[in-house]
Amino acid sequence: MGGEKKDTGGSASEAVNPVLRISQLDALELDSSLEQLMWSQFSLCFQNLRPGLLTPVEPELRALLQLLLWKFTLYPNSATVGQSILNVRYHNSLSASPRYRPLSRRQKLGLAFLTAGPRWLQERSHNLLVALGLGPGGSERETVRNGVRNCFSFISSVIQFSSLLNFLVFLQKGQHPVLAERIVGAKAVFSKPNVVRDISYQYMNRELLWHGFAEFLIFFLPLINTNKMKTMLYSTLFGKTMPRDNNANGEMVWKECGFCGEWPTLPHTVGCRHVFCYYCIKSQSIADADLTCPKCGAEAALPTPVVMAVEER
Numbered sequence: 467m468g469g470e471k472k473d474t475g476g477s478a479s480e481a482v483n484p485v486l487r488i489s490q491l492d493a494l495e496l497d498s499s500l501e502q503l504m505w506s507q508f509s510l511c512f513q514n515l516r517p518g519l520l521t522p523v524e525p526e527l528r529a530l531l532q533l534l535l536w537k538f539t540l541y542p543n544s545a546t547v548g549q550s551i552l553n554v555r556y557h558n559s560l561s562a563s564p565r566y567r568p569l570s571r572r573q574k575l576g577l578a579f580l581t582a583g584p585r586w587l588q589e590r591s592h593n594l595l596v597a598l599g600l601g602p603g604g605s606e607r608e609t610v611r612n613g614v615r616n617c618f619s620f621i622s623s624v625i626q627f628s629s630l631l632n633f634l635v636f637l638q639k640g641q642h643p644v645l646a647e648r649i650v651g652a653k654a655v656f657s658k659p660n661v662v663r664d665i666s667y668q669y670m671n672r673e674l675l676w677h678g679f680a681e682f683l684i685f686f687l688p689l690i691n692t693n694k695m696k697t698m699l700y701s702t703l704f705g706k707t708m709p710r711d712n713n714a715n716g717e718m719v720w721k722e723c724g725f726c727g728e729w730p731t732l733p734h735t736v737g738c739r740h741v742f743c744y745y746c747i748k749s750q751s752i753a754d755a756d757l758t759c760p761k762c763g764a765e766a767a768l769p770t771p772v773v774m775a776v777e778e779r
Contacts, residue, residue: 489554490554490654491643492552493548493552494643496547496552497546497548497549500547505528525590529585532581532582540578555654556652556654557653558570559652560651566655573651577652588622632645632648723741724759725743725746726746728743731744732744732745733772734770734772735772736767737767742769751766
């Protein structure tokens, strides 16, 4: 008798053991990511066909995808993919038994209908009006059409408001983050309630250390003049390839821009015979007030456009 009583208590704790709010929200996020992933992979199968081929039937295809996920995850196991990863499953909260009870077939069908149905109805509301013969027409038909449309809008607003209230109750009570779960009586419980939530303080300390170091770099790096450091490093490693040349009659070096190494765009000079792109020299001069030519080391004057003389024949 003592052993049987102990087993009953353990089963009861399995059903009433509370699930963390963050675990329930993470399970919903994982399920949403899985649905998006499957839809993107399904869309790739039609990427070489005519653009917009799936657009007319996209609501139906999304609903069908949700039903397929429900068929192979929630229906046989009373748990979605996200819940299975986080050691969570649904418990039939309508059952009076203290032991764990999986969802009934009616509850599973209710979850599938309340999950895929409202989204499909919202996306197909306009087409439903046309199918009911309430398309554009006379004044009487337009009045009925506006009335039905307002009815759909009111129902949608009520559902959204109810979902908001349900989420506020979830934040307080910690149960039923989705309105459909509360309606059908599906409660999230741990599959293995005796699992200890172990926290690795070594991992937490490492994360805190890297987070503090990243904040230090974010504060410190803007104070460093990286452009001047790169110029000094270039001069130290490669030296001054050309002597200082302030002679205005010197031949311009058109081979490449001194900063980007490409053919100069909108060529400008800074007093020496080297040519630079306008954007390169302007950005460098703004970043460094004491800019020098990276090629010859001459002090940079104001950027001036290069004037080319065209010989007439």
